[in-house]
């Protein structure tokens with residue numbers, strides 16, 4: 520198999536890159552180790568910053584986002600039981616963010632890729648990048664039980680922290696910047712309308728908490744928890760009690776409870792690799808807030 524750009528990983532980075540290359544008339548092949556259903560339901564980011572939303576629109580992938588996404592013009596910071604609103608458009612000359620889940624971005628990009636783009640192979644695990652420092656790099660991969668080789672002019676590693684691409688960067692070119700935080704994020708999805716119409720970031724002596732949402736009827740909430748915390752050790756009631764404590768205000772604001780449909784703990788170990796032989800997230804391991812720079816988590 521041969522292509523101009525071999526892309527490893529069909530997360531948002533790999534899929535968007537394939538879309539942008541297609542728009543520029545450059546052929547590519549995307550290899551993704553997981554199946555389509557898994558990629559489309561893997562819960563991660565929920566907030567798109569304006570620049571990301573603009574790129575998706577320009578790539579022809581913003582139609583459903585603009586129809587179903589929720590534009591947010593601010594956030595609330597909460598501490599000492601007081602509430603402080605940050606008005607984005609007023610402070611940034613009109614910019615805002617979009618609440619639109621990463622799962623939906625991936626669904627949209629996958630549908631477009633299958634309809635209009637080059638090959639996108641699911642359950643195709645890249646095993647190694649060979650001859651990475653030559654003009655003819657190759658990706659060895661396994662698909663449908665068989666080993667195959669993808670011959671490329673360029674290989675772009677969009678396979679995150681645990682993928683094979685990082686290992687293919689010649690050691691003398693790698694510089695790793697790392698800061699490990701001694702805590703993780705206990706994240707839940709709950710079938711309950713968000714208790715506030717914008718994201719709420721709460722600082723509390725017991726730890727940070729975030730109120731976010733996936734839709735007008737689904738809430739996404741996070742608690743800062745000690746490293747190594749087992750999500751199963753927290754009952755649903757414990758989680759709601761702790762969220763209530765950290766979000767408490769001096770006024771009559773109330774946190775609405777509902778059935779928790781998903782809960783997991785994500786460790787917080789941001790790593791960045793330079794130079795960027797890997798695209799986008801060189802680390803899928805969680806940052807405290809946003810993916811690209813300190814900022815937002817949704």
Ligand SMILES: Cc1cc2nc3c(=O)[nH]c(=O)nc-3n(C[C@H](O)[C@H](O)[C@H](O)COP(=O)(O)OP(=O)(O)OC[C@H]3O[C@@H](n4cnc5c(N)ncnc54)[C@H](O)[C@@H]3O)c2cc1C
Nearest residue numbers: 528530531532552563564645678679799800803810816817
């Ligand atoms: C719980 C959580 C919440 C988050 N919230 C936010 C947020 O609110 N805002 C924000 O901006 N960011 C957030 N992030 C970060 C954001 O999800 C990542 O930055 C984003 O997923 C990175 O996209 P990516 O395409 O680079 O990597 P990934 O999404 O990790 O995709 C990598 C892909 O490569 C595939 N792969 C791996 N190894 C191989 C292999 N050997 N062969 C083939 N395929 C392979 C994987 O299956 C995967 O599909 C969050 C992350 C987490 C975990």
